[in-house]
Amino acid sequence: MANMFGAVMGPKYDGKFLHDKIKNLTNDVTVADTVTNIIVPTFDVKYLQPIIFNTYEAKVDPLKNAHLSDICISTSAAPTYFPAHYFTTRDPAGKLPDREYHLIDGGVAANNPTMAAMSMITKEVLRRNPDFTHGKPAEYGNYLIISIGTGSAKMAEKYTAPDCAKWGVLRWLYDGGFTPLIDIFSHASADMVDIHAAVLFQALRIEKNYLRIQDDSLTGHTSSVDIATKENMEALIGIGKNLLKKNVSRVNIDTGMYESVEGEGTNEEALTRFARKLSEERKLRQTNLNSK
Numbered sequence: 660m661a662n663m664f665g666a667v668m669g670p671k672y673d674g675k676f677l678h679d680k681i682k683n684l685t686n687d688v689t690v691a692d693t694v695t696n697i698i699v700p701t702f703d704v705k706y707l708q709p710i711i712f713n714t715y716e717a718k719v720d721p722l723k724n725a726h727l728s729d730i731c732i733s734t735s736a737a738p739t740y741f742p743a744h745y746f747t748t749r750d751p752a753g754k755l756p757d758r759e760y761h762l763i764d765g766g767v768a769a770n771n772p773t774m775a776a777m778s779m780i781t782k783e784v785l786r787r788n789p790d791f792t793h794g795k796p797a798e799y800g801n802y803l804i805i806s807i808g809t810g811s812a813k814m815a816e817k818y819t820a821p822d823c824a825k826w827g828v829l830r831w832l833y834d835g836g837f838t839p840l841i842d843i844f845s846h847a848s849a850d851m852v853d854i855h856a857a858v859l860f861q862a863l864r865i866e867k868n869y870l871r872i873q874d875d876s877l878t879g880h881t882s883s884v885d886i887a888t889k890e891n892m893e894a895l896i897g898i899g900k901n902l903l904k905k906n907v908s909r910v911n912i913d914t915g916m917y918e919s920v921e922g923e924g925t926n927e928e929a930l931t932r933f934a935r936k937l938s939e940e941r942k943l944r945q946t947n948l949n950s951k
Contacts, residue, residue, distance in 0.1 A: 689717065689724050690723070690730065691717040697712075698714075698776050698779050699711070699765065701733045702764065702765055703760060709768040711779070713779050715779070721750045722757075722758040725748050733762035733763065734762075736762065736763045737763070737764040737766065739832065741764075743761060743762065745760065747759050748760070766845055769852070771852040773804060777799075784796045800868070805930070806871045806873075808849070810873070810874045811877060812877045817842070853871060854912050854915070856869055858912055867923065870930070870933060872902060880894070881898060905919075906919040906921075906925055
């Protein structure tokens with residue numbers, strides 16, 4: 660009862676240790692400083708809309724060029740677990756007014772950020788970004804997507820309709836150490852994206868360009884988002900290593916479950932193929948740059 664009362668009255672953690680660790684690791688680095696192009700979804704509770712930070716926009720819009728520490732704290736601020744994060748950004752030239760952000764975990768809007776990343780690339784193509792001069796907005800055949808999930812307990816069947824039918828507000832928010840409402844929303848968000856991407860790539864006959872690596876059979880402590888004991892961390896590492904040895908799988912758009920794909924090898928082999936393709940693309944781009 661004490662745990663339930665605490666979960667309802669405030670976030671489970673104050674976030675101080677996590678915030679300090681993030682700040683120590685990122686120092687004063689901003690989004691525009693990143694070595695590779697990144698995209699990080701968050702959600703603004705004041706305006707009830709997703710805010711998606713990415714390197715390309717940060718380089719041209721000073722108000723989107725936030726510190727990585729603020730963005731990491733924001734996108735990890737899962738409701739009921741960590742407090743929402745407030746910060747402001749400024750225009751060094753002083754031409755634009757300061758911008759406020761009131762952010763929580765981007766997973767409430769894009770728990771699987773695949774479509775957010777695809778949309779960003781499409782936007783940059785439309786803007787004639789020189790990094791995408793040879794692409795067209797909907798030319799998805801040129802996309803290579805590796806989507807790595809953090810695991811789920813879908814097969815554990817944690818909740819049933821007879822149980823849920825008895826719940827009021829408190830039990831929907833907190834039940835037996837889990838957060839049913841958040842679990843349901845986060846799974847729905849991630850699965851809808853996975854199904855949409857799978858259907859899109861199947862329709863274009865480019866299924867092999869989309870590699871989703873996910874374990875949907877987590878149980879017990881491994882399915883929790885905040886049990887960071889040494890034993891649980893080691894168990895999760897073991898699950899990840901075993902997942903590499905499993906066959907490539909894709910979501911069945913009728914059942915929502917992942918099914919092994921014949922003839923495409925293991926996840927480890929698929930990652931090697933992707934790495935080889937990306938290496939070849941990088942060499943080709945460098946050759947083209949040197950020939951100019």
